Amino acid sequence: MGMHLEECEEACFMAKGKVSDIIIGRLPIYLRELTYLAEEGREITSSQELGDRLGISSAQIRKDLSHFGEFGKQGTGYHIGFLSEKLREILKVDRVWDVVLVGAGYLGHALANYGGFIGKGFNIVAVFDNDPAKIGQPLGRLIVQDSKDLPKAIKEHGWKIAILAVPASAAQEVTDVLVESGIRAILNYAPVILNVPPGVRVQYIDPVIDLQHMTYYL
Amino acid sequence: MGMHLEECEEACFMAKGKVSDIIIGRLPIYLRELTYLAEEGREITSSQELGDRLGISSAQIRKDLSHFGEFGKQGTGYHIGFLSEKLREILKVDRVWDVVLVGAGYLGHALANYGGFIGKGFNIVAVFDNDPAKIGQPLGRLIVQDSKDLPKAIKEHGWKIAILAVPASAAQEVTDVLVESGIRAILNYAPVILNVPPGVRVQYIDPVIDLQHMTYYL
DNA sequence: TAGATTGTTAATCGATTAACAATC
DNA sequence: TAGATTGTTAATCGATTAACAATC
Secondary structure, three states: OOHHHHHHHHHHHHOOOOOOHHHHHHHHHHHHHHHHHHHHOEEEEEEHHHHHHHHHHHHHHHHHHHOOOOEEEEOOOEEEEHHHHHHHHHEEEEEEEEEEEEEOOHHHHHHHHOOOOOOOOEEEEEEEEEEOOOOOEOOOOOEEEEEHHHHHHHHHHHEEHHHEOOHHHHHHHHHHHHHOOOOOEEEEEOOOOOOOOOOOEEEEEOOOHHHHHHHHHO | OOOOOOHHHHHHHHOOOOOHHHHHHHHHHHHHHHHHHHHHHOOOOHHHHHHHHOOHHHHHHHHHHOOOOOOOOOOOOOEEEHHHEEEEEEOOOOOEEEEEOOOOOOHHHHOOOOHOOOOOOEEEEEEOOOOOOOOOOEOOOEEEEHHHHHHOOOOOHHEEEEEEEOOOOHHHHHHHHHHOOOOOEEEOOOOOOOOEEEEEOEEOOOOHHHHHHHHOOO
């Protein structure tokens, strides 16, 4: 007759209902702060302490976590190692994801050499560019490959995540190739909204947007 | 007796009440899309078209804009040049802000050489680092300066905006120096929450957070 | 005029907070 | 036990959407 509901929840940490994207967006921030607490040698924390460090109310943290299970102990708080592990499972970063980087400009260079991905669930395994002057050149520990080989490589390796660091003018056409080849998540540094079919996620990073957001208050 | 309320609104485009931060955060995205429409040679658009391009409802766009004035014409839509100008005024990017960059690593290199700031209201005018091997070296069109001279330079030039591209371990102490010297807005690429006093704004960019957000859905 | 689209109101929807029983 | 903190409920708060009169 299959698993009981309770068993499944214990085994998979499936959310009871559909959890809103705004809540999912906070989980990586909780996880990051827990990592810092662990590095400080701490073993236990509370929703109050976590909230104080993050500028979030303790009630919100407890409510967010409650969508996925009961991870704390009344009177005590949360075991940092345990909660971190659960968050990694929920976010599916209890494994290492291969990431393909497209664009070998200054930004691609910075990303390929960034030490912050590994240990957080991500490994940049290949870099592609369409500039003949860049193809074949080393970039960090990788060699820049020809963009025309992207579809084949993505399909062969089954890559699901891409980082897009190409000019705005090329972003949509590269995206079409990525999606067509099987990419399901794109971190887009190009300052344009991408058109993608349902089932493909995009996150945007544009420093100009953030700067203009702040100047409003100056 | 001073200005009438209507005159002030026409002259300053002050919001009628306090406008929520979530609305302010969308304005730069509207402005960016309007710029693309203008580049395509378009002169008029509608809340419907803008919404379709951005994946936002037309009602939301009209409501957001209505907090600041009446920028459209019934039956016609919005004049792209006019609305862009108004948004630049509201966001205070109808001028060019000097920006100081702290951190001359790979990321600092990418930021200093990024052509997307100028024309959007920002100009990186100086780069600082504390690494003796980097101080004095050229970075794009700039020369890396010694971090110990940061306070004096910020005060002398009256810089208000900083981009932080230093390791996480140094971010808070650099922030303290920046704030103490007069910086009021920080774009933080270090993966840590910064403690700043009221009146200082921070925006965060951390690719790991965005990637972990997306893996939830994979 | 007829058609289109704004600005705004009221209704809906969703997120956050406050409070507290449960319990470690 | 007494004190502390969770998980959850109900209340509040705020954001989004639908609808439409106004009007270009």
